[in-house]
Amino acid sequence: MISISGLFRDLTALVDRRRVLAQREDLLAYANDATPRRVLPAAVVLPANPQETAAVLQYANRRRIPVVPRGAGSGLAGGATPCEGSIVLDLKRMNRIIEIDRQNMTAVVECGVVTGRFHSEVESLGLFYPPDPQSMSVCTLGGNVATRAGGPRGVKYGTTKDYVLGVEAVLPDGSIIKYGGKSVKMSSGYDLARILTGSEGTLGVVTRVMLRLLTLPPARQTLVAVFPELDSSAEAVSAIIAAGAGPSMLEMLGRGAVDCIESYVPLGLPRDAEAFLLIEVDGPPEKVERDCALTGEICFRHGAREVRVARDAAEAAGIWSARRALFPAAARQARNLLIEDATVPRTQVPAMVRAIARIAERNQVTIGVSGHVGDGNLHPGIWADRRDPELMRRVGQAMAEIAREALKLSGTLSGEHGIGYLKSPYLEWEFGAEGVALMRRIKKAFDPEGIMNPGKIWPGGETGRAGS
């Protein structure tokens, strides 16, 4: 084991010393992401380019020092939580938008570009980058690629994985690979961009991303539908999509979620309804008008007792910012909040919601349910308290049961947050022994020494190191 002062000296030989942090006082700020576990890394390096990243990786690889890549540290699955003795690579300094190509509708960005900033840049040119994780004011495109992040617009536009045309990545041995580019079509070799997308820093470090862009929809409209019953709201969801109304966002809020939001950003929603649908339609104005009418009508036909259409863009923005406030609003009430990310086929949403209620009762924990119901991506928020080990045990149990239930309903462990350390124990439930074995071989091919983000995706201390 190398000493901290030795590590600091070595790292400052590779990177400007002002961009190496090794004092405990500074490391405390890097001990966690938005999940409860805290582990102090041995050092933090803030590389300014892929070459510095490569130098640090090569050094760490030779000495088998674990490396944990980090974007905004806002992840909800624990993918950026450091491990003992690790070097954290804070990638936020690489934050240039290299190019926005209007003719080809593509962009080249460095990994540290903040997603929200990228949105405003492309939108100012009449272009559109749909993936909209709710932490977009801080999260980075590199982090989004690493976790295949998505958001409410996923129902119509998919998630980050659907926009990555290519990547530049640094592998643990220090080699820099480039895959893909501006071609929208590409049928050449293994899709390395796809393998790295969603790899949560366990294979290498994505330093640059080539992204596909769309044109900005000229119009959009927001509706809120109030349902006395959960089931009817879920039927309305399927009907809206089947009718081809093509909502760009379709969110469900349970009564608890609405209570939570109302106490934080009052929208004046009724408190006695069981479910609320927040819907946005976008496109050319005449299509928006038609889809809006159609959606409202379908909601009424399925038992909505009230449908409100936002009067103007400001009211619509208010509704969506209230939706964004749900996580924080809930966080004000719970000591710590674990946000689950189980995703099921949209028709199974009511079954999943009911199962979650049973799981909450059985384990005596509080779980608030909301989610991107249009794509079946639920976000049960489990109330936790880091200081209460007994409660944390029950929370862990509830998480495991939610995972099992989602898989039973033909769903997946994670829709858009990733596996991190929180769900790594369940990986085999989803992919079976054979699937996991193949993934392990892929991991070893990229990272034979097992230095990349140990304990993430792969359970416990397992690193996937060759020979282990």
Next chain:
Amino acid sequence: MRDLKEYEEEIYRCSQCNFCLALCPVYREDLVESSVARGRLNLIQAALLERTVPATGRVRELINRCLLCTNCVQGCPSGIPVDDIVRAARHELLKEHGPLWPEKLLFRQVLKRRPGASSAARAVTWLRRFNLLPGRIPPLADPPFAERVPCGSSRAGGGRARVAYFVGCGTNYLYPDTGAAVLKVLGENQVEVIIPEEQVCCGMPALAHGDFDAAAEAVRVNAGILASLDVDAVVTDCTSCGYMLRSKAAGVLPPDDPCLTQVLAVAGKTVEITEFIAGMGLNDIPASKPLTVTYHVPCHRSWSPGLVSAPERVISHLAGVQLVPLQEPERCCGAGGTFFLTHSALGEEIRERKLNDILKTGAQMVITQCPACRYYLTEGLKGRGSLQVVHPMVLLAGLPAPAE
């Protein structure tokens, strides 16, 4: 002010979302997470509460590397009072290490404005001349505003309202022209003004440095004076004084303090002057020459919801004056009270962004209701054209801004 220990639960309640990353002017420059609220809270928790990390020089450095601009607080989804916690942490450090002598001189003599304050202020001027004070201390007005106007007396021209004018240290020592403008505009609009004698600094600077005792003393003195007056409002031209009087003063005192009722009474009446004028409407519309201005919004704005839009509302009365929007008008200018004195390089980096945005507007004048912003921006704009930075009241009073 509450002891750091009493914030333990609130620190714990931080959801660790890191949304403060987007809001912190310091982080924006140095891109290191230990500069951001989440990292700082975790540090305070470990070093000053759980004591699992020794309270080293680096701990102090990181705790002091905060502008107390409250941008993170205003945007915090979990509503964590980060600025209160940082102040409490500074108080904790102060208890252990004691105040530095320049701070003692400033908080306990100059800002108290007691007999001898003028000589203390003069002493500052001398020390400054011989470079014996850290950083670039601004030149002080001689005589200060409070010695230029007859205090205590009601001024002529009443009828519409009667107000007490709380004269902040910025106006008193740096910008007497703001005070003159406030009196002129209020007088012309039939507002009777009382300038209470013996008012002292609002206590915010002492509070920011963790000197809770000095802050509490200031709060008691001012509350005693202001609460005894029969007035419709207590007006202030300084957003930080207003923040103190309205939102922070009560918290400085223990819950059973006999002055608390007075403090709360004053808090309920405190209004920022631009907002006061905007709400009242102008009787006399001053003639104005064609002028383009841009508005830098002070950080201490959350205590009054109408404060941010007030300058635009009053300017709309001035026919020739056109308001040009500033990019990110609410982003901190880097002054942070006295932060720019102790962190000069960092302050200048933060300011540079603001100056570039200001210059991009092409405006001929900058308005802002904070004297620290005014001073710091004025300094930064030297040699970069003829832009003046003034309080909106100066513009409204039609007074020429003083030559710098």
